[in-house]
Amino acid sequence: MPQPEDFLADFNAYQNAAMAVLNLEAMLRDAIALREQQRGAIVGTMNVRAADVQQASNGNRKVILSSGLGVKSAPTYVTSLAAPTNLRVELNGEAGAPERGRFSSSSEKLARRAFSQATS
Numbered sequence: 001m002p003q004p005e006d007f008l009a010d011f012n013a014y015q016n017a018a019m020a021v022l023n024l025e026a027m028l029r030d031a032i033a034l035r036e037q038q039r040g041a042i043v044g045t046m047n048v049r050a051a052d053v054q055q056a057s058n059g060n061r062k063v064i065l066s067s068g069l070g071v072k073s074a075p076t077y078v079t080s081l082a083a084p085t086n087l088r089v090e091l092n093g094e095a096g097a098p099e100r101g102r103f104s105s106s107s108e109k110l111a112r113r114a115f116s117q118a119t120s
Helices: 004-057 061-066 108-119
Strands: 087-089 103-105
Touching: 004 061
Parallel strands: none
Antiparallel strands: 087 103
């Protein structure tokens, strides 16, 4: 059986370690809060700088690049997709998943996806 002095020494060591962890957790929370505050400040500063460069450059790509900032690509627009060809869906009047082999198409995966989206 451990002696009371040994138990007290072990208990004090545990208590000191637990307090050290609590202190470190508090320091970590403070450090994370400071990091988030600084992130907000730097994002604000970068946005102001970007707006100044945009205004001074009048949209000139070379001038913007010479400032050290990047230039976004011109937006690309999605065109309408062509309807799938050779697609046929046979309904059997019952709710639920389609029976295997009920689709006939050169693109069976596309048909299954369209059917599942339509019935969701």
